[in-house]
């Protein structure tokens with residue numbers, strides 16, 4: 001370590017919490033600030049999957065055609081807020097420019113070191129603390145209507161298999177033996193081994209905030225509005241409660257990082273893929289492993305307080321209220337997949353994945369400002385948060401993480 005620093009971490013989602021804890025463990029003075037949290041953003045209601053297998057971006061070859069078809073089909077899990085479409089065009093064009101085999105392979109290579117040991121990273125973050133309670137190891141199951149639906153995803157399965165996650169195929173009568181909850185519309189399962197899940201993401205983040213406090217960090221509720229700079233370097237974070245002096249700041253405010261980077265004169269290509277959950281209370285059945293319901297594109301995770309079904313993508317403004325259609329589609333697909341499932345009530349939630357066109361987060365110093373980016377983790381922020389936090393702590397402490405961080409360069413869009 002090159003000296004004790006005073007550091008403000010902005011945003012108490014999984015990325016900010018992990019950064020704050022690892023920075024504190026590296027010996028720094030750490031204050032974590034959130035306007036509403038902990039876990040007031042996407043980290044509250046996600047599917048809870050430690051998705052080590054999720055290294056394949058959404059923008060695979062052919063996404064242009066499929067995406068358009070999906071957007072015009074009310075039963076497809078991709079929605080567009082058309083009034084926002086004109087603002088989205090620059091991001092969409094960049095997003096489409098990566099939809100080639102070379103673009104996918106580049107993203108996969110870059111994401112693997114960030115995702116591949118997620119379960120161990122969560123365990124290391126929480127070892128010996130009460131927060132460890134919410135981490136479970138598990139296999140993971142993709143549920144398909146039939147073999148044709150599985151074959152349609154052969155491109156992704158070839159990449160996953162090469163990455164060390166070949167599927168065990170379960171079909172015919174064995175499907176219901178392996179997963180008794182699956183209804184007659186599910187006729188094939190692809191199971192991968194050695195993954196994990198969080199059994200209550202919101203409570204997990206609350207517990208991580210307690211870990212930070214127990215280890216000597218400070219949590220404050222305040223809204224960050226701007227940065228005070230001297231000779232191009234940060235001296236204070238300006239909040240609605242006044243300026244807070246610091247040597248460094250970590251910007252981990254999820255989708256809201258977009259506004260804060262404009263204060264630094266940057267225009268980061270960050271948009272949100274809005275997603276939804278239905279959290280079913282007192283369900284009559286639970287799956288044996290967490291699952292991905294491929295028709296409908298939502299995760300199904302047995303949690304401590306019920307069954308969470310979370311997913312879909314809605315492209316739109318992060319300032320607009322939730323829509324009804326994505327929630328109704330999840331509800332319909334739950335019925336389709338699990339016709340015998342009953343439950344008392346369902347919590348409805350919308351969250352915002354912070355997404356870049358190349359599907360890679362921004363991790364590292366913004367210019368030479370002393371402000372470090374830790375945002376843009378799209379569909380895999382829960383999985384990648386603890387590793388991101390370690391890298392941020394290493395960078396600020398003057399250590400070089402043993403990994404090529406250039407794909408995550410925080411300055412690549414400027």
Ligand SMILES: Cc1cc2nc3c(=O)[nH]c(=O)nc-3n(C[C@H](O)[C@H](O)[C@H](O)COP(=O)(O)OP(=O)(O)OC[C@H]3O[C@@H](n4cnc5c(N)ncnc54)[C@H](O)[C@@H]3O)c2cc1C
Nearest residue numbers: 011013015035041042043046047049224254275381382383
């Ligand atoms: C439906 C859905 C399902 C998902 N499922 C999974 C999954 O199974 N596995 C997975 O790995 N990922 C999943 N994700 C993605 C994951 O949830 C996100 O990538 C991750 O939570 C992003 O974390 P974050 O810390 O960057 O941001 P957030 O969790 O959004 O946190 C940002 C925080 O910053 C605070 N903040 C914002 N502005 C300010 C300000 N000006 N001042 C102070 N504080 C501020 C907010 O209050 C918030 O608490 C899912 C997402 C969705 C929407």
